Amino acid sequence: MASEGEMAPDFTLPRDGGGTVTLSELRPGKVVVYFYPKDDTPGCTKEAIGFTEHLDAFKAADTTIIGISKDTAAKHDKFVAKHNLGVILASDAEDEVCEAFGVWKEKSMYGKTYMGIERSTFLIGGDGTILKEWRKVKVPGHVEAVLEAVQEA
Secondary structure, three states, X not given: OOOOOOEOOOOEEXXXXXXXXXXXXXXXXEEEEEEOOOOOOHHHHHHHHHHHHOHHHHHHOOEEEEEEEOOOHHHHHHHHHHHOXXXXXXXXXXXXXXXXXXXXXXXXXXXXXXXXXXXXXXXXOOOOEEEEEEOOOOOOOHHHHXXXXXXXX
């Protein structure tokens, strides 16, 4: 499981708009990697729109935003188009990156347990080190907290 102070697991994943995104290729800039359960659900939509609304401030702090879920790149394209999103959305259909970051967890709803992505965010420094992590994220106020951490880093 990825933790603060450790090197972030590198990855190359298919992304919206075609092509791939590779974490290590974004250095020496900072990267915010946020994991979310599913495209076009209420919380995930609010989070993606929140990061998009603050994109200029993140860019001013030399920071790239990548959202990761198990949805396909094609589904990400529809999500981006529907909500005019400006963040990179990557597809981790095989759960490899979710596992590496320790966000693939057993969850429960209405008494049933299942495996899913625990909403989590990681701030990765220009050297690839995890500077800060947020787990079990609640969407309200989260983007602002991440932006504050980015500006302080």
